[in-house]
Amino acid sequence: MKKKIAVFDRPEKLAGYEIEQYMAYCGNLSWYDFVTGMPSVVFVVTGWKSNGKENACLHSWSSFMGSGIDNFICILGKVNKDGHMYQSLKETKVCVLNFPSNDIYDRCAKTIGHNQFETDEITASGLTVEKAEKVNAPQIKECFLNIECDYLWEQELFEGSKEVAIGLRAVNISMDSEHYDQTKLGRYGKDGYLFYVDQPTNPETGEITPFGPGILAQGNPIPWITE
Structure with a gap:
């Protein structure tokens, strides 16, 4: 089941800090940076x-x-x-x-x-x-x-x-x-x-999973068939 997460739907603290203070310290990030944990080279x-x-x-x-x-x-x-x-x-x-x-x-x-x-x-x-x-x-x-x-x-x-x-x-x-x-x-x-991965975070509890830096692992090749 998918959870709908609004930009203002967030816990009060992350890693023991007020959430706005923590995100500013990490580089002026958005709450969605932590929700998605989107990787970037x-x-x-x-x-x-x-x-x-x-x-x-x-x-x-x-x-x-x-x-x-x-x-x-x-x-x-x-x-x-x-x-x-x-x-x-x-x-x-x-x-x-x-x-x-x-x-x-x-x-x-x-x-x-x-x-x-x-x-x-x-x-x-x-x-x-x-x-x-x-x-x-x-x-x-x-x-x-x-x-x-x-x-x-x-x-x-x-x-x-x-x-x-x-x-x-x-x-x-x-x-x-x-x-x-x-x-x-x-x-x-x-x-x-x-x-780089903005630390994956549980949007309900605010629990952070330490992660990084990530590497790219080989997956299983899939035939490029579009029909």
Whole structure:
């Protein structure tokens, strides 16, 4: 039996905190983020701050799609207009999306704490800086996939939102050969893409199930028959 869950139909507390306080602490989330537990691929957005220091932002809530053979579009689904990443994108019009495997995820997470304006955020987190090939931005050497991007557009999530969606176009991709060969490390499984999951929550009790980061496991192939 399905339960209908209104956006205001929620418990008073999550993880021992007032629910509004907890969602704000987690990144200005919605109650529905926790109800759905929707996965989204994890990556680090890198660029230069206006003072020449490295900017690195652990990111999710985004999507990727082709639109014609020459256009691979990356939509950053949620970018805070007060953050360094937004400022860097507006000033330089470029960035790199860096995709970590599980063995370096702990270092990528440290970019959250090393986010001061005067800090080289990649280096301070124990990661190695490389120069991107096509855009004027730093990238992370340890990440198995780097997507260099040009800025296209932005749009508020809703009128008056403090966050925007940003459209990017990929102009160059670098991928570790051990990862693009699925018979070796591959793009998927324990050594491939990581997925962020807003902690799955029981909408009736508010009980949270710790989870993450997720990985993509092989399913059973299904014949592509549409009739």
